[in-house]
Amino acid sequence: MEDEIFQGIEDKSPFVAWIHNISLNQQKYMKSKFSNYDFGHDIRYIMFIYDHPNCSQEDLVNMFCQSKGNIAKILKKFENEGYIKREVNPENRRKYMLNVTEKGKMLAPKYRQFAKDWEKEVGITDEDDLLKERLKEIAIKGMKIIENK
Secondary structure (H helix, E strand, O other), rough: OOOOOOOOOOOOOOOHHHHHHHHHHHHHHHHHOOOOOHHHHHHHHHHHHHHOEEEEHHHHHHOOOOOHHHHHHHHHHHHOOEEEEEEEEOOOOEEEEEEEEEHHHHHHHHHHHHHHHHHHHHHOOOOHHHHHHHHHHHHHHHHHHHHHH
């Protein structure tokens, strides 16, 4: 693979460029599977809410390092489309709890299956668990570095 260029990156490109490439190609794959939907990378917010019932908008801001305004706009779209619902948090009436609707609950397993299919197609196996754990560690350290700035 010496000196070959793939989608604008090459062997000597920074490691993070390869990770970005993987993310973009997985997103393109998922978009092809969800061609009737206009989710893009934003489906990750539905999946987070699905996995974390009663989470808050602030949880999404912190997890995905996005602005409050950007998250609010995306959540409003998903709420209008019937994938999520907001309910006032009884413990803090100024905050909302986020949950997926039945429509969102039907979507999540499909998304997970397509994601598993993609991993299988690109060759990710159970043997890559150590690599996955290492990448999670790197991601968490990266979030902490930014958080402490």
